[in-house]
Amino acid sequence: MSGRRFYVCMALAFVLIAFGGFIPTYWAKIASGTFAGAPVLHVHGLFFFTWTLFFLVQTSLVASGRTLDHRTWGVAGVAIATGMAFTVVLAAINSMKVADAIGMGDAARRFSIVSLSALALFIGLFVAAIVNVKRPEVHKRLMVLAMIPPMQAAMARPFQVLFSPPGAVGPPPVFVSIPPGLTVDLLVVAAIIYDWRTRGRPHPAYLIGLPVILLQQLMTVPIGGSATWMTIAHWVQNLAP
Numbered sequence: 001m002s003g004r005r006f007y008v009c010m011a012l013a014f015v016l017i018a019f020g021g022f023i024p025t026y027w028a029k030i031a032s033g034t035f036a037g038a039p040v041l042h043v044h045g046l047f048f049f050t051w052t053l054f055f056l057v058q059t060s061l062v063a064s065g066r067t068l069d070h071r072t073w074g075v076a077g078v079a080i081a082t083g084m085a086f087t088v089v090l091a092a093i094n095s096m097k098v099a100d101a102i103g104m105g106d107a108a109r110r111f112s113i114v115s116l117s118a119l120a121l122f123i124g125l126f127v128a129a130i131v132n133v134k135r136p137e138v139h140k141r142l143m144v145l146a147m148i149p150p151m152q153a154a155m156a157r158p159f160q161v162l163f164s165p166p167g168a169v170g171p172p173p174v175f176v177s178i179p180p181g182l183t184v185d186l187l188v189v190a191a192i193i194y195d196w197r198t199r200g201r202p203h204p205a206y207l208i209g210l211p212v213i214l215l216q217q218l219m220t221v222p223i224g225g226s227a228t229w230m231t232i233a234h235w236v237q238n239l240a241p
Contacts, residue, residue, distance in 0.1 A: 111173075
């Protein structure tokens with residue numbers, strides 16, 4: 001498999017995870033008319049699903065040799081990523097307010113560390129990828145790494161359906177985000193193995209990026225339960241009336 005085809009396959013995997021992961025908790029409920037979430041969740045979903053499809057298109061453009069078109073459309077990618085960032089914050093605020101209404105606000109504020117820290121990591125990796133746009137070997141690997149944080153939420157949905165206790169209400173404990181996150185990380189492991197087979201060694205972007213991603217995932221548990229994070233979460237919640 002050529003390098004270009006490999007990255008298209010990675011992009012397809014991200015699309016399948018993003019859309020497939022939300023079948024039980026979003027698409028199936030939309031189809032049956034039983035989805036009861038706030039409108040902001042539809043906007044949030046629109047940006048994230050669009051992002052995964054956009055990533056596939058951009059990867060396909062490079063694979064077909066249309067690099068100039070890829071760079072031209074990159075501006076649209078910045079706009080979509082910006083919209084994603086805003087909707088993550090709005091979705092987290094919505095979750096905290098909904099949980100407050102059933103007396104589980106603190107649980108939601110603790111759990112908000114999962115989405116908000118993933119957002120911070122996504123922004124950092126995406127900005128690093130943009131900065132390295134003229135270094136294609138670095139750029140494309142940073143973009144793969146930037147796709148991992150958004151995929152954690154999609155992968156968490158099947159785990160939620162399969163392993164949540166019957167009748168569970170409200171936000172789960174933070175530690176339940178770890179297994180889905182580690183599952184998504186296997187895509188980076190696959191990319192490292194591909195590098196090893198085709199380059200003779202993993203690219204430094206992966207060797208640095210994967211530990212950073214693991215750190216973000218694992219540190220959500222101790223940070224999410226801290227008084228400092230609860231203060232931050234209250235501040236975020238108060239950004240919207």
